Amino acid sequence: MPGPGQSGLVCELGDDGSPAGDPVEVSDLVAAVREHEEEGVGTRWVWPSAAGIYPRLLRADVRVARCHDVALAEALIAGRDAALGAGALGAGAGRAGAGSVRGGGIGVGLGRGGVGGGGALDAGQAGCDRLDRARDDRLERALELLRVWSAAAAGEAGAVAFTAAGGGQADQQALFDRALAGAPDHPKPRDTLNALIDVHADQLRRIAADEHPGRFGLLVAAESAGALVAAEMTMAGVPWRADAHDALLTEMLGPRPAMPGQRPARIAELAAQVAAAFASSGAGGGPGHRGGRRPVNPDSPAQVLQAFAADGIRLSSTRLAVLRDVDHPAVEPLLEYKELARLHSAFGWVWLDAWVRDGRFRPEYVVGGVVSGRWASRGGGALQIPRLLRRAVVADPGWVLVVADAAQLEPRVLAALAGDRAFAAAAQAGDLYAEVATAFAGDRRKAKIAMLSAMYGGAGGEAGQLLAVLRQRFPAAAGYVEAAARAGEEGRVVRSVLGRACPPPSANWRALTEEAADPDAERDPQAGRASRARGRFTRNFVVQASAADWAQVMLVSLRAGLSKINGRNEGVQVLSGSAAVAPGARRQRPDLVFFQHDEVIVHCPREQADAVVAAVSRAAEEASRLVFGPTRVAFPLNTAVVDCYADAK
DNA sequence: GGTCGGGGCGCG
DNA sequence: AAAGCGCGCCCCGACC
Numbered sequence: 122m123p124g125p126g127q128s129g130l131v132c133e134l135g136d137d138g139s140p141a142g143d144p145v146e147v148s149d150l151v152a153a154v155r156e157h158e159e160e161g162v163g164t165r166w167v168w169p170s171a172a173g174i175y176p177r178l179l180r181a182d183v184r185v186a187r188c189h190d191v192a193l194a195e196a197l198i199a200g201r202d203a204a205l206g207a208g209a210l211g212a213g214a215g216r217a218g219a220g221s222v223r224g225g226g227i228g229v230g231l232g233r234g235g236v237g238g239g240g241a242l243d244a245g246q247a248g249c250d251r252l253d254r255a256r257d258d259r260l261e262r263a264l265e266l267l268r269v270w271s272a273a274a275a276g277e278a279g280a281v282a283f284t285a286a287g288g289g290q291a292d293q294q295a296l297f298d299r300a301l302a303g304a305p306d307h308p309k310p311r312d313t314l315n316a317l318i319d320v321h322a323d324q325l326r327r328i329a330a331d332e333h334p335g336r337f338g339l340l341v342a343a344e345s346a347g348a349l350v351a352a353e354m355t356m357a358g359v360p361w362r363a364d365a366h367d368a369l370l371t372e373m374l375g376p377r378p379a380m381p382g383q384r385p386a387r388i389a390e391l392a393a394q395v396a397a398a399f400a401s402s403g404a405g406g407g408p409g410h411r412g413g414r415r416p417v418n419p420d421s422p423a424q425v426l427q428a429f430a431a432d433g434i435r436l437s438s439t440r441l442a443v444l445r446d447v448d449h450p451a452v453e454p455l456l457e458y459k460e461l462a463r464l465h466s467a468f469g470w471v472w473l474d475a476w477v478r479d480g481r482f483r484p485e486y487v488v489g490g491v492v493s494g495r496w497a498s499r500g501g502g503a504l505q506i507p508r509l510l511r512r513a514v515v516a517d518p519g520w521v522l523v524v525a526d527a528a529q530l531e532p533r534v535l536a537a538l539a540g541d542r543a544f545a546a547a548a549q550a551g552d553l554y555a556e557v558a559t560a561f562a563g564d565r566r567k568a569k570i571a572m573l574s575a576m577y578g579g580a581g582g583e584a585g586q587l588l589a590v591l592r593q594r595f596p597a598a599a600g601y602v603e604a605a606a607r608a609g610e611e612g613r614v615v616r617s618v619l620g621r622a623c624p625p626p627s628a629n630w631r632a633l634t635e636e637a638a639d640p641d642a643e644r645d646p647q648a649g650r651a652s653r654a655r656g657r658f659t660r661n662f663v664v665q666a667s668a669a670d671w672a673q674v675m676l677v678s679l680r681a682g683l684s685k686i687n688g689r690n691e692g693v694q695v696l697s698g699s700a701a702v703a704p705g706a707r708r709q710r711p712d713l714v715f716f717q718h719d720e721v722i723v724h725c726p727r728e729q730a731d732a733v734v735a736a737v738s739r740a741a742e743e744a745s746r747l748v749f750g751p752t753r754v755a756f757p758l759n760t761a762v763v764d765c766y767a768d769a770k
Numbered sequence: 771g772g773t774c775g776g777g778g779c780g781c782g
Numbered sequence: 783a784a785a786g787c788g789c790g791c792c793c794c795g796a797c798c
Binding site for chain 1: 776777778779780781782
């Protein structure tokens with residue numbers, strides 16, 4: 122695999138993905154990529170996986186504008202094909218096509234894509250209905266080769282989880298076995314390139330064969346660009362003040378314990394209080410409980426339940442919500458213990474040592490890691506950082522954080538998806554819930570509960586009543602999620618607005634529900650539960666996954682917008698062709714540093730803040746237009762320019 | 771000694 | 783207030 126100074130093969134591709142010439146061997150692939158980018162001809166790089174190779178390019182200070190990520194594309198396309206087999210219900214069926222993807226690519230391949238030329242993905246090429254088995258096998262082998270390549274390319278980290286495109290544990294194990302049995306760690310460049318070209322061309326055909334090729338192509342393009350953003354964000358890192366984090370911990374927990382594994386003072390104190398509360402109440406209890414009860418470990422739900430039971434309090438669980446209503450002296454210290462112990466174990470000093478270096482927190486993002494298309498993260502709990510710790514996220518001197526989150530994104534997405542006139546009118550407003558509240562005698566709280574219940578499938582308590590009101594007032598919106606729920610209950614598959622498919626039900630689920638559908642069979646209550654659970658999943662999927670579509674398109678649009686903001690360079694300039702950045706040199710450009718489902722953070726020099734805010738706003742508008750086409754629904758952002766993340770709203 | 775599922779809780 | 787959806791990560795305890 123290429124690294125700085127390592128050779129590689131490059132081949133230009135046409136719009137249909139076929140080679141536009143012979144492969145060219147370059148002595149330094151990274152340098153070759155840099156040169157192509159500097160020519161500014163709109164190259165779209167085609168590679169097995171951005172996660173595998175792009176970090177290396179970034180370490181050599183090479184950025185690319187566009188790519189086609191074969192691994193991510195394969196996951197999307199294979200998911201779509203599995204959905205077709207299960208009977209898909211298109212989320213946006215019947216709507217006009219939205220985005221388009223243009224240009225050919227260059228394979229590491231690379232391609233000098235015709236910017237503005239044709240839409241290879243929109244062209245109505247013949248579908249892939251005639252796929253004979255031999256070809257399938259060849260493409261399977263090619264894909265496998267690319268996975269091996271990607272894993273090898275990931276480099277120092279060693280074995281990387283293969284992005285299983287439709288593969289489960291078994292596939293991965295088989296692949297691993299073959300690798301051990303002598304499959305080359307570094308496949309021959311020529312073989313890799315051929316595999317890449319074949320698979321890519323096949324993917325273009327399969328995208329074009331989609332019911333909505335424009336939208337599906339946009340999804341693949343956005344996912345690929347998302348992988349670029351993810352690698353760049355890991356490289357940039359979230360500015361993190363270890364001293365502020367440490368001060369916060371010390372204030373809440375007491376000083377850092379000298380010995381690792383030791384409880385901080387405040388946590389030890391609370392544990393003792395919990396133990397004492399149970400011991401004292403037990404002392405006066407029935408016979409056989411003369412005081413000396415074993416101290417309760419507050420970290421053990423089983424022990425806590427037992428301790429409460431010994432005092433005559435039977436609990437369904439030790440969850441916060443349950444404990445809050447319990448009248449017992451142990452409750453107060455226990456709740457505080459839980460809060461602080463979690464802070465200590467999940468984001469305490471150990472976390473700080475492991476994850477913050479040189480004033481940056483650098484988590485790894487997993488693009489497409491969630492079935493809905495949301496990103497996941499690996500290590501560091503990047504997407505679960507307690508709001509409390511936002512205090513430690515502070516811009517560098519002279520820099521600011523531009524924090525933007527989409528307001529009430531999911532209900533707005535539903536409004537746009539469903540084409541509900543009344544609901545869309547409500548979604549023109551800045552506060553959607555306040556508008557919906559007119560259906561609930563102005564009670565905003567009820568409006569919110571009704572909306573969330575509609576999107577999540579809640580039906581308990583007052584939710585049922587509120588839902589009835591919602592259904593009457595916004596029939597199309599309610600009908601939309603209910604159709605999705607019905608599809609799920611019947612074992613069908615749903616898709617997001619851009620065509621991301623939810624997974625089909627498991628064999629287990631099918632067996633369970635089919636059995637129950639047999640009129641002669643005993644009614645199994647498990648089957649009903651499983652069916653309703655899948656209904657809630659698909660109901661939520663159409664909304665959450667379409668929101669993820671919007672957010673990722675917004676993110677990559679923002680990336681493009683930010684790249685046009687040119688600041689001065691500070692310090693020594695990067696020499697042309699050199700991988701080295703002089704010490705102290707610092708690019709004065711805005712960095713995307715965080716993305717959490719519906720929220721982005723840009724770290725930039727203070728003088729660029731206005732331009733960044735404008736770019737954010739344009740990105741949201743562009744995402745709305747590309748994903749939903751013409752719609753009356755507004756997608757407003759809350760944007761703040763701050764020194765510290767905690768100060769953003 | 772290690773692995774793995776469940777409980778619990780942080781985020782959206 | 784939580785519920786209903788999606789995650790990652792910690793701890794515990796059962797198990798190998």
